[in-house]
Amino acid sequence: MKVGLMFSGQGSQYANMGLDFFNLEKNKEKIELANKIFGYDTIEALKNLNDELNKTSYTQELMTLMMVLIYDYIKEKGIKVSGALGFSLGEYSALYASGIYSFSDILHIIKDRANFMEQAVLINKGKMVAILNTDPNLIKEVVSLINNDKDIVSIANYNSRKQIVISGNESGINKALEKFKELDVKRMVSLNVSGGFHSELMDFASQKLSYRLDKYQINEPLFDVYLNTTSKVLKINRLKEELALQVKSPVMFYQTIENMIEDGFTKFIEIGPGMVLKNLVAKNYDVEVYNIEKLEDIENIGGLLNE
DSSP: OEEEEEEOOTTOOOTTTTHHHHTOGGGHHHHHHHHHHHTSOHHHHHHSOSGGGGSHHHHHHHHHHHHHHHHHHHHHTTOOOOEEEEOTTHHHHHHHHTTSSOHHHHHHHHHHHHHHHHHHHHHSOOEEEEEESSOHHHHHHHHHHHOSSSSOEEEEEEEETTEEEEEEOHHHHHHHHHHHHHTTOOEEEEOOOSSOOSSGGGHHHHHHHHHHGGGSOOOOOSSEEBOTTTSSBOOGGGHHHHHHHHTTSOBOHHHHHHHHHHTTEEEEEEESSSSHHHHHHHHHSSSEEEEESSGGGGGGGGGGOOO
């Protein structure tokens, strides 16, 4: 039996997410350190959901802290993990879980990443649209024909074989949607996001992150981490380059899941708010899938713990 962890991506946040883990007495010192690094009271931010939480900076910081706290909790309970992946933002929690980055460093890195992405959004406005029930190869062909220096559009997320997200500037997205309509594509859903993430519009963030990552110590992983950019196991000497690429490259989620299943993973646990990844995997693959976002969810994975 091989257990794989999946750490949630940005967009599934909600008020009071993970609050029972934040309130645990054992996490008091971690919360105090996070408050110092982020510059605000994280528990109060979770309790008072407003437009601020949906800003990239607040979302990325609070979601990462939540996922890290949940992982530390189940680690203490004795869960045996063979590998992990994270969806975009979640990849950083996977790197923490594997021991590659320390608690303090991962929070600093996420603070920087969120800040760089917010700056990139101000430089280049963008949009994201989900294309449903359409051959991924057709979507790839359409965006490659349209994409140029003026009309920027590319695949951002390979969520499943029937759910692909494209990203780009307004002219690039609009031309792609016109083409899809000509091809009789029925379902296209605009996403409520602030920018064209995982596209060339994030090049500023990619470059800034590349330089900033030099500051942080990298440790040998305790277990395999499968990357968004390659869908394969991380080669540690490529970590900084892949993280810099990740912010402007497609998230190869379904390809990663299929590679992990091929590598013998039979059980997956999503850690983080919502059940987006759990639902994607459960709907498309014959494996056991769980999720943890509340303390009570621990009971559902009791058989995977070694207390």
